[in-house]
Amino acid sequence: MRKGEETRAKILDAAEAAVLAKGFGGTSIDELIVETGITKSGFFYHFRDKNELAKALLERYIENDERIYDEIFGRARELADDPLQAFLIGLKLLAELLSDLPNGHPGCLVATMCTQERAFDREIQEMNRQAALMWRRRFAAMFRDIMQVYRPREALDADQLADMVSTVLEGGIVLSKALKEPQSLPDQLLVFRSFVRLLFQPAA
Amino acid sequence: MRKGEETRAKILDAAEAAVLAKGFGGTSIDELIVETGITKSGFFYHFRDKNELAKALLERYIENDERIYDEIFGRARELADDPLQAFLIGLKLLAELLSDLPNGHPGCLVATMCTQERAFDREIQEMNRQAALMWRRRFAAMFRDIMQVYRPREALDADQLADMVSTVLEGGIVLSKALKEPQSLPDQLLVFRSFVRLLFQPAA
DNA sequence: TGCACTCCTGTACCGCCGGTAAAGTTTTCT
DNA sequence: AGAAAACTTTACCGGCGGTACAGGAGTGCA
Numbered sequence: 001m002r003k004g005e006e007t008r009a010k011i012l013d014a015a016e017a018a019v020l021a022k023g024f025g026g027t028s029i030d031e032l033i034v035e036t037g038i039t040k041s042g043f044f045y046h047f048r049d050k051n052e053l054a055k056a057l058l059e060r061y062i063e064n065d066e067r068i069y070d071e072i073f074g075r076a077r078e079l080a081d082d083p084l085q086a087f088l089i090g091l092k093l094l095a096e097l098l099s100d101l102p103n104g105h106p107g108c109l110v111a112t113m114c115t116q117e118r119a120f121d122r123e124i125q126e127m128n129r130q131a132a133l134m135w136r137r138r139f140a141a142m143f144r145d146i147m148q149v150y151r152p153r154e155a156l157d158a159d160q161l162a163d164m165v166s167t168v169l170e171g172g173i174v175l176s177k178a179l180k181e182p183q184s185l186p187d188q189l190l191v192f193r194s195f196v197r198l199l200f201q202p203a204a
Numbered sequence: 205m206r207k208g209e210e211t212r213a214k215i216l217d218a219a220e221a222a223v224l225a226k227g228f229g230g231t232s233i234d235e236l237i238v239e240t241g242i243t244k245s246g247f248f249y250h251f252r253d254k255n256e257l258a259k260a261l262l263e264r265y266i267e268n269d270e271r272i273y274d275e276i277f278g279r280a281r282e283l284a285d286d287p288l289q290a291f292l293i294g295l296k297l298l299a300e301l302l303s304d305l306p307n308g309h310p311g312c313l314v315a316t317m318c319t320q321e322r323a324f325d326r327e328i329q330e331m332n333r334q335a336a337l338m339w340r341r342r343f344a345a346m347f348r349d350i351m352q353v354y355r356p357r358e359a360l361d362a363d364q365l366a367d368m369v370s371t372v373l374e375g376g377i378v379l380s381k382a383l384k385e386p387q388s389l390p391d392q393l394l395v396f397r398s399f400v401r402l403l404f405q406p407a408a
Numbered sequence: 409t410g411c412a413c414t415c416c417t418g419t420a421c422c423g424c425c426g427g428t429a430a431a432g433t434t435t436t437c438t
Numbered sequence: 439a440g441a442a443a444a445c446t447t448t449a450c451c452g453g454c455g456g457t458a459c460a461g462g463a464g465t466g467c468a
Contacts, residue, residue, distance in 0.1 A: 003464085004415060023320035025229030028454060040456090042416050050455070112319050114382040115311055116227035125384075132382040154398045160391055163379055167392045168368075171375025175367055178318040178336040180329075187364055188371045194358045195399040207436070208444055232425060244427090246445055254426070 008046050008056075010036045015057055020107035024054060024119055054113070054124055061109040062131045069138060072097065083145035084200050090142075091193040095186040104182030105173050135166045150200040161196075168192045212250050212260075214240045219261055224311035228258060228323055258317070258328055265313040266335045273342060276301065287349035288404050294346075295397040299390040308386030309377050339370045354404040365400075372396045 014035040018027040029050065033043050047053040076090035098105060113120060114128045139162035147158065172185035218239040222231040233254065237247050251257040280294035302309060317324055318332045343366035351362065376389035 007415080020319075021322040023227040023229045023316075023323055025227045025231070026320060026323040027229070029456090030454065039417055041418075041459095044456080045414095045416060107319055108378075110382055111378045112227075114378060115224075115316050115319065116230060117381065118225040119227055119230040128382045129384055132379060136383075154402055156395060156398060160395050163388060163392060164372075164395055167372055167375035167379050169375065170378040171371035171373065174312075174315045174318060174374040174378070175336060175371050177321065178314055178332045179340075180333055184367060188367060191360060191364050191368050194360060195403070198358055198402055199399070211444080233427090234425065243446055245447075248427075249443095249445060 004046075007036070007038060007042070011038075011043065011046060011053075012057055012060055015053055016061065016109065017106070019054075019057065020109065020112060023112060024050075024116055051121060051124070054120055055127070058109055058113060058124060058127050058131075062127065062134075065110075065131070066134065068097075073138075073142070082149065083142065084150055084197075087142050087146060088193060088197060091189060091196070095189045095193070098189065099183065099186040101182065104176055105185055107177070108170060108173055111170050111173065132166060136162045138162070139165045146200060150202070152199050153201070153203065154199065156199070164192065208250070211240070211242060211246070215242075215247065215250060215257075216261055216264055219257055220265065220313065221310070223258075223261065224313065224316060227316065228254075228320055255325060255328070258324055259331070262313055262317060262328060262331050262335075266331065266338075269314075269335070270338065272301075277342075277346070286353065287346065288354055288401075291346050291350060292397060292401060295393060295400070299393045299397070302393065303387065303390040305386065308380055309389055311381070312374060312377055315374050315377065336370060340366045342366070343369045350404060354406070356403050357405070357407065358403065360403070368396065 011032060014032045015027065018031065029040065029043055033040055036043075047056065072093045073086070073090040076093055077086045079089050080086040110128050110131050113124060117125055117128075136159055140158045143158040143161045168188055169185075172188040175188065176182050176184035215236060218236045219231065222235065233244065233247055237244055240247075251260065276297050277290070277294040280290045280297055283293050284290040314332050314335050317328060321329055321332075340363055344362045347362040347365045372392055372395075373389075376392040379392065380386050380388035
């Protein structure tokens with residue numbers, strides 16, 4: 001029972017790295033079993049087909065993603081009582097974490113799967129949608145807290161501001177990969193941070 | 205000679221749609237020749253291999269992309285002498301164009317190719333990098349023009365602000381695909397527009 | 409001790425796909 | 439009319455996703 005989960009995790013590790021590097025269609029089961037050190041039959045013992053691998057991959061990724069945000073913004077909340085300060089600290093902590101990744105951000109599975117949507121079934125597309133909605137809910141709650149204390153200088157929707165966090169992260173990942181400049185991602189996040197500070201800064 | 209280019213364009217059209225929908229690895233040559241109505245040998249007459257197809261695809265995409273930006277921000281420049289107003293008008297025109305796409309944005313080839321980077325050779329990765337650098341140069345020039353007239357309320361780098369345009373576009377594409385809300389992309393662009401207006405708005 | 413269950417391996421097979429090779433045919437330009 | 443361009447036809451190769459099924463090794467427990 002423990003052994004099985006270990007092998008499964010090894011397959012998922014290899015698959016995640018491969019999918020983020022070459023796309024889902026570009027990742028072969030054969031290369032995964034070579035890297036994991038099992039046989040093809042062993043692979044199909046754990047996953048009925050490639051689509052179920054994708055599902056497991058995405059499920060695990062989203063859980064981990066949520067955990068990271070919980071930690072960072074939970075910690076930020078401990079460091080400041082003020083919701084705006086807490087959010088700004090959270091963005092900074094996140095930027096630092098992204099800056100410390102040795103080879104840059106490996107890529108977002110949600111992004112790779114929704115930009116190759118026709119390669120997956122509806123269940124996966126729905127998981128992707130739910131993930132994006134969870135991001136929205138999380139950050140929209142923070143913006144609403146901020147708006148109860150500070151008046152924004154422009155009337156912007158909390159949901160749209162929340163989506164901006166996801167947008168900057170996803171876009172920053174793409175841009176830093178295209179440019180081959182890993183630092184672009186944390187830099188973009190900090191530019192967004194400046195915008196948020198400006199938005200809620202009281203008029204002089 | 206004309207006929208050849210026509211067939212080539214038909215293959216590229218089919219390929220672009222398929223790659224943006226399913227990823228490069230998920231797109232088969234067989235499906236392209238069925239849709240185009242030619243034989244497999246006919247395909248290989250036009251493209252030595254799949255990688256050369258990718259190269260031609262990206263080349264055409266980037267040229268078209270540049271043309272669109274030239275048109276939109278050229279037109280914006282005609283409508284306003286002030287560089288800030290021109291840029292804000294350009295963003296609005298772009299948001300309107302994106303809003304009018306019937307099935308949402310089909311996706312960005314630069315993004316799909318750099319999130320599947322290991323599936324392509326160095327030449328393509330370099331083309332991707334140059335495309336992102338061209339975006340940066342284009343928008344950085346606009347921000348520098350703006351900064352010669354307006355003083356930003358926060359000291360932000362013109363290059364990083366320029367990258368923010370690409371970031372919001374790329375991230376907006378991902379988010380609107382994940383959420384299955386095409387309107388998110390133009391909305392995000394308009395949120396960014398508000399930030400830019402706020403940044404260069406003279407202190408009251 | 410033995411049985412069941414989990415966790416695999418081994419073997420054999422299928423059809424699709426990317427790609428190659430080479431000869432032949434039609435269409436288009438000059 | 440002739441050359442060059444733009445294909446078609448046929449035949450083939452190895453890799454990959456996937457199926458089927460038999461067998462075996464390690465573990466937990468009755």
